Amino acid sequence: MNVFDYSAYALFKWSDMRMILNATLLTIRVTLLSLAIGTALGLILGLIRCAKNRGLASLPLIIMEPLRNSPLIVQLFLVYYGLPSVGIRFDAYTAAILTLSLNTAAFFAVLVQSSIQSIPRAQWEAGYALGHNKVSVYIRVIAMQAFRLLIPQAITLYISQLQCSSLVSLVSLMDLTKAGQIVAQKTLLPFLVFGIVAAIYYIVSFPLARLSEYLERRTGFNY
Amino acid sequence: MSGYTMNFRVLEKYTDMFLGGVSITLKVCVGSLVIGFFLGAILAIMKQSKSKLARGIAIVWVDVLRNTPFLVQLFFFYYGLPQLGIYVDPLVVGIVALGINSSAPNCEVIRSGLMAVKTGYYETSTALGYSKFQTFLYVVMPIALRLSFKPLTSNFVNLVLTSSVTYGITLMEIMGVAKTVSARSNRPFEIYLILLVSYCAFTYFVSFVAKAIDRRIHINL
Numbered sequence: 419m420n421v422f423d424y425s426a427y428a429l430f431k432w433s434d435m436r437m438i439l440n441a442t443l444l445t446i447r448v449t450l451l452s453l454a455i456g457t458a459l460g461l462i463l464g465l466i467r468c469a470k471n472r473g474l475a476s477l478p479l480i481i482m483e484p485l486r487n488s489p490l491i492v493q494l495f496l497v498y499y500g501l502p503s504v505g506i507r508f509d510a511y512t513a514a515i516l517t518l519s520l521n522t523a524a525f526f527a528v529l530v531q532s533s534i535q536s537i538p539r540a541q542w543e544a545g546y547a548l549g550h551n552k553v554s555v556y557i558r559v560i561a562m563q564a565f566r567l568l569i570p571q572a573i574t575l576y577i578s579q580l581q582c583s584s585l586v587s588l589v590s591l592m593d594l595t596k597a598g599q600i601v602a603q604k605t606l607l608p609f610l611v612f613g614i615v616a617a618i619y620y621i622v623s624f625p626l627a628r629l630s631e632y633l634e635r636r637t638g639f640n641y
Numbered sequence: 642m643s644g645y646t647m648n649f650r651v652l653e654k655y656t657d658m659f660l661g662g663v664s665i666t667l668k669v670c671v672g673s674l675v676i677g678f679f680l681g682a683i684l685a686i687m688k689q690s691k692s693k694l695a696r697g698i699a700i701v702w703v704d705v706l707r708n709t710p711f712l713v714q715l716f717f718f719y720y721g722l723p724q725l726g727i728y729v730d731p732l733v734v735g736i737v738a739l740g741i742n743s744s745a746p747n748c749e750v751i752r753s754g755l756m757a758v759k760t761g762y763y764e765t766s767t768a769l770g771y772s773k774f775q776t777f778l779y780v781v782m783p784i785a786l787r788l789s790f791k792p793l794t795s796n797f798v799n800l801v802l803t804s805s806v807t808y809g810i811t812l813m814e815i816m817g818v819a820k821t822v823s824a825r826s827n828r829p830f831e832i833y834l835i836l837l838v839s840y841c842a843f844t845y846f847v848s849f850v851a852k853a854i855d856r857r858i859h860i861n862l
Contacts (some may be wrong), residue, residue, distance in 0.1 A: 487844040489805035491816060496837060499823060500830035504645050505822050515644075574668060577708070584710035608720035616709040616717065622784045623708040 429605040438611075441597030442618055448593065449583045453576055454513050456522025463523060478527060485524035488579050490582050493517050498589045514586040529575060533567040534560060566637040568600025573630035577623045584619075594618060649831055653668060655822045662818030669735050669814055675744040676740025677768045681747025688752050699748065711806050717811040731833035735814075743800045748795060754789030757783065759862060771798050789857050794851035803838075823850055 463478040485493065498513040508516065537560050545555035586595035598615035602608040679690050687699035715738045722729060764775040783838070808816035819836050823829035 421748070484837060484841055487802075487817070488840040490803040491805050491808065492819075492836050492840060493835055495820070495823075496833035497830070500833045503828070503830045581708075582709040584712045585806065587712065595710065595716070598713065599716060602716070602720055606724075608717065610725060611715040612713055612721065616705075616713050619710055619713065620705065620708045623705065629707060 428609060430607055434601045437601060441592055441594045444592060445594040448514055448586060452518035453522055453579060454518035457526055459523035460526025461530055463527035465634050467527060467531040468534050470482050471543055482524040482527055485521050491585050497522040499513055504598055509593045510589045525575050527591055529568055531573045537563050570630045570634035574628055577626050580623055647831055652827055658818050658822060662813060662815035664816040666804055670801050672736035673739035675741060677743030677747050680744035682751050684744055684748035685755060687750035689755055700750045703748055706742055709741050711803055712809055714742055716808055731810045731812045734813050739804060745765055747794045750789045750792040754785035757788050758784050767823055787860055790858060791855045798847055
């Protein structure tokens with residue numbers, strides 16, 4: 419069929435669009451849930467990474483390194499197809515959330531660690547000099563400044579995790595990408611359908627990308 | 642956990658298939674590395690140019706690629722091209738799509754390399770009688786590329802990891818082979834574990850080599 423044959427576009431019905439929009443909700447739900455879990459877990463891992471004790475600090479690497487250095491699909495397939503033979507069975511949704519959360523956590527931990535460690539020593543010393551104890555310095559001096567550095571990078575990570583969530587379509591979850599694939603095969607209008615799908619992803623992540631850039635410019639400071 | 646013993650021996654007879662998968666993965670990675678690098682360099686130059694049109698195109702290009710998933714881009718080309726009457730091998734689609742996808746981060750990296758070259762270098766080469774083009778080619782670009790070498794290699798590592806997504810368009814690269822073998826041998830756990838470890842090993846190897854090279858070519862401005 420010809421791309422310029424406009425009558426063919428009538429094949430794309432409102433019901434197809436509704437299917438795509440419903441799938442968008444699943445994508446958003448999977449992304450938000452895994453980001454929430456991943457952020458919480460990543461924060462813990464990142465704080466452990468900053469521990470003074472070398473042994474303790476390198477403990478999270480056992481889980482972080484494999485997660486950061488292998489493709490997300492392999493991790494997803496290991497959890498979804500591999501673990502059942504060891505006797506641990508998840509449905510596709512749980513497997514997707516679990517894998518995406520762990521993956522997010524690994525990357526988030528690195529961000530937490532690097533933003534805490536980029537606060538100069540003088541800030542700690544100043545905190546102690548003002549009579550704060552360790553916990554108090556951590557919360558009132560270090561965390562506040564580290565947080566400012568962390569936000570723009572975290573948003574960038576969240577955007578890339580939104581894109582990564584498209585991979586859950588490969589474990590037969592009905593997410594935005596999967597819906598696009600089905601509708602494209604039904605209507606034979608791949609350019610239109612994947613264009614719409616790409617546009618939806620774009621609409622969600624583009625404002626966030628700009629926000630991240632803006633915050634990065636605003637929160638950058640010199641000591 | 643109980644009752645399951647890992648058995649890697651059964652996978653030995655699939656060695657040839659795995660090697661075939663590795664060779665396709667390597668083809669995809671090398672091909673898209675080349676495309677992504679040159680496209681990224683061109684985009685970086687466009688972003689630096691005075692022409693509003695060139696800047697606009699580069700900005701939109703990078704924004705679109707960064708804010709849409711690679712899998713969707715891949716499907717867009719894979720299912721879309723036949724509609725235009727262009728029938729190409731999935732391998733070619735995979736290489737081109739991945740190359741285009743990796744041009745976006747490469748562009749950012751090379752551009753920040755270009756911006757780090759101080760104005761003194763431009764002035765010096767003008768004083769030495771270099772034309773604008775010569776200055777760019779012989780002075781600015783070599784420095785910028787040296788500066789951006791390390792982030793470029795980490796983009797390359799990302800590209801290798803992303804290359805596994807091309808399995809989505811029926812490409813029999815290492816991930817596709819793993820999927821097939823795991824169905825045949827009924828040993829998915831072992832297979833994906835091996836895959837995970839080998840990807841990690843490869844990533845470490847690349848970063849190790851990259852660090853060694855970077856130590857030699859790094860310059861402080």
